[in-house]
Amino acid sequence: xxxxxxxxxxxxxxxxxxxxxxxxxxxxxxxxxxxxxxxxxxxxxxxxxxxxxxxxxxxxxxxxxxxxxxxxxxxxxxxxxxxxxxxxxxxxxxxxxxxxxxxxxxxxxxxxxxxxxxxxxxxxxxxxxxxxxxxxxxxxxxxxxxxxxxxxxxxxxxxxxxxxxxxxxxxxxxxxxxxxxxxxxxxxxxxxxxxxxxxxxxxxxxxxxxxxxxxxxxxxxxxxxxxxxxxxxxxxxxxxxxx
Numbered sequence: 001x002x003x004x005x006x007x008x009x010x011x012x013x014x015x016x017x018x019x020x021x022x023x024x025x026x027x028x029x030x031x032x033x034x035x036x037x038x039x040x041x042x043x044x045x046x047x048x049x050x051x052x053x054x055x056x057x058x059x060x061x062x063x064x065x066x067x068x069x070x071x072x073x074x075x076x077x078x079x080x081x082x083x084x085x086x087x088x089x090x091x092x093x094x095x096x097x098x099x100x101x102x103x104x105x106x107x108x109x110x111x112x113x114x115x116x117x118x119x120x121x122x123x124x125x126x127x128x129x130x131x132x133x134x135x136x137x138x139x140x141x142x143x144x145x146x147x148x149x150x151x152x153x154x155x156x157x158x159x160x161x162x163x164x165x166x167x168x169x170x171x172x173x174x175x176x177x178x179x180x181x182x183x184x185x186x187x188x189x190x191x192x193x194x195x196x197x198x199x200x201x202x203x204x205x206x207x208x209x210x211x212x213x214x215x216x217x218x219x220x221x222x223x224x225x226x227x228x229x230x231x232x233x234x235x236x237x238x239x240x241x242x243x
Contacts, residue, residue, distance in 0.1 A: 003229070007055040010062065013037065014055075019102060025094050026077055026086035033081040034074035034099045037061050041068035042107035044241060045129070047096055048073070049113025049136075050087070053080030059229040060110060063238050072106075074099045076118070088166075089141050089175065092118030097127050107131070108241040112228060113199055114138055116207075117177055124180040132188040133237045136196050136224050139177040139203030142166075177203070178210035187213040189240045191222075191233055198224035 014035040024030035035054050044064055046057045054073035055061075064071045076092045077084035084091075096118060100106055106129040111119040116137030123129075145166055149159045181188075188211055192204040201218065208216035222230040 003056075003058075006058040007053075010037070010058040011035070011055045017102075019098055021077075021094060021098055024077060024084060025091035026088055027084040027091075029083070030077040030091070030095070031083040032074055032077065032095045032098065034072065034102070036103065037071040038065035038068070039070040041070060042242065043070045043072060043104065044108040044110065045096065045100065045103075045106050046071065046073040047092065047109065047111040047115035047119050048076065048079065049111075049115045049138075051079070052112065052115070055080070056228055057110070059231075059234045060237070063234055064241075067238060067242060069242075070103075072099060072103050089114055089117040090121055093121035093125070096122045097125065100127055109133070110135065110237060110241070112136060113224065114141075117141055117175070120177045120180045120184075121175070123184060123186070129186055131241050131243070132184075132186050133240060134188060134190045134192075134204070134207065135227050135233065135237070136192050136199045137177070137190060137204050137207060138199045139207050141175045178206045181207050181211035181214070184211055185213070188215070189237065190214055190216040191219050191227065191237065192216065193220060193222045193224065193227060194218045195220065196224045 014037055019032050022029040053075050061071050075082040076095050078087040108131045109119055109129040110133040112135040116134045190204050190208050192201050194201045208214045227233050
């Protein structure tokens with residue numbers, strides 16, 4: 001309940017706007033809701049993960065705004081207040097690029113879970129930022145698809161059709177984050193709980209090994225979701241972004 005209250009508080013003081021992506025990546029049309037706080041200082045974009053929403057970053061928003069930053073975040077398609085029934089890493093990535101085109105050049109990016117894949121795709125396609133923070137990042141999309149199939153208890157025939165659709169739709173996409181990261185020039189900080197069961201830490205280790213300017217710090221006891229509000233993580237991330 002306390003987290004919900006803090007989400008509501010940070011939402012209440014946001015400047016909220018919308019943009020239409022048509023056609024969307026996963027839906028015929030996607031109305032993306034995006035939020036802005038503060039202004040005048042470095043511009044930082046926050047990218048949530050699968051099943052998340054922009055205001056889950058309340059701890060980051062509050063500290064970044066207090067530090068004089070402008071903070072931008074969005075609800076990806078089929079998440080939060082945005083429209084749509086389907087979502088994917090490429091859909092998240094396109095939304096990030098579209099929002100950035102509205103708000104202007106980014107100084108920093110923070111991404112969680114699937115948002116890390118989306119951020120990598122967006123950067124691979126031209127989105128730039130000086131510093132990047134990845135929190136509990138996923139490195140590979142296909143294991144996430146398998147997890148989704150298991151969680152939803154999707155029937156065998158439907159699951160195979162979903163896998164086939166995914167392979168066909170994204171055959172031209174690079175979806176392996178370490179492969180993309182090898183080309184990145186931004187410096188990055190990766191924070192990951194080694195016991196994270198939702199995003200195994202070996203993915204973060206592979207990203208860090210491939211990204212020339214990346215540093216991985218394994219942060220025990222913050223899990224996959226609490227990492228978004230753990231004080232030590234937020235403090236360290238903001239100090240890095242402003243460094």
